[in-house]
Amino acid sequence: QQKVQQSPESLSVPEGGMASLNCTSSDRNFQYFWWYRQHSGEGPKALMSIFSDGDKKEGRFTAHLNKASLHVSLHIRDSQPSDSALYFCAASPPGNKLTFGIGTRVLVRP
Amino acid sequence: EAAVTQSPRNKVAVTGGKVTLSCNQTNNHNNMYWYRQDTGHGLRLIHYSYGAGSTEKGDIPDGYKASRPSQENFSLILELATPSQTSVYFCASGDRALNTGQLYFGEGSKLTVL
Numbered sequence: 520q521q522k523v524q525q526s527p528e529s530l531s532v533p534e535g536g537m538a539s540l541n542c543t544s545s546d547r548n549f550q551y552f553w554w555y556r557q558h559s560g561e562g563p564k565a566l567m568s569i570f571s572d573g574d575k576k577e578g579r580f581t582a583h584l585n586k587a588s589l590h591v592s593l594h595i596r597d598s599q600p601s602d603s604a605l606y607f608c609a610a611s612p613p614g615n616k617l618t619f620g621i622g623t624r625v626l627v628r629p
Numbered sequence: 630e631a632a633v634t635q636s637p638r639n640k641v642a643v644t645g646g647k648v649t650l651s652c653n654q655t656n657n658h659n660n661m662y663w664y665r666q667d668t669g670h671g672l673r674l675i676h677y678s679y680g681a682g683s684t685e686k687g688d689i690p691d692g693y694k695a696s697r698p699s700q701e702n703f704s705l706i707l708e709l710a711t712p713s714q715t716s717v718y719f720c721a722s723g724d725r726a727l728n729t730g731q732l733y734f735g736e737g738s739k740l741t742v743l
Contacts, residue, residue: 521671551730562633562719562734563672570729607671611730618688619664621671 522546525608525620532598533628540623542608544589549610552584552591557605598627632656635720635735642742648707650738652720659725661703662732663695665716672719678703679725710742
């Protein structure tokens, strides 16, 4: 069973629209949650982290964490074509040993 | 900007052959990792290292060995390559002192085993 599960598998949003991605973990040892983004042909890059309950906003990106339910989400407002990418949710206990989900592919339609 | 470079970027190998994927980082990070990426599986951890001379098994270590001869270099070795090891492999480094999970990835090495 995947310890980090993501939904949906893929998502299509119009330019300027809102994209919402979900992630649930099954391991209560996970304390640190990350969103990574991977453009085609590149390695994944850390997008943002969230370690505490509640919301964290960075520009057009907002992450939300509920530690009780081990659920984390990512919302992208005013989506741009450059946001088209594969988004990974990842989680780790202390020690940097990240476990990744299978990813959500986001396509922003012009 | 943190820098992780991998070589080769593309490799075609024959079944039963030996393959070595190399990774070099200039971040002075203690921790280094090898992941493989496959559709439907995401990124899966093969081996990792906490520093020169150390290697640890990740979640899918079977068929792979790792070597960390120095702080900067971390290699993934396939002694007897099989077609099931056809994949894209990513190396990453992380700062052990931060301990929070931020990793810096290389650009990937695409391996095809015929």
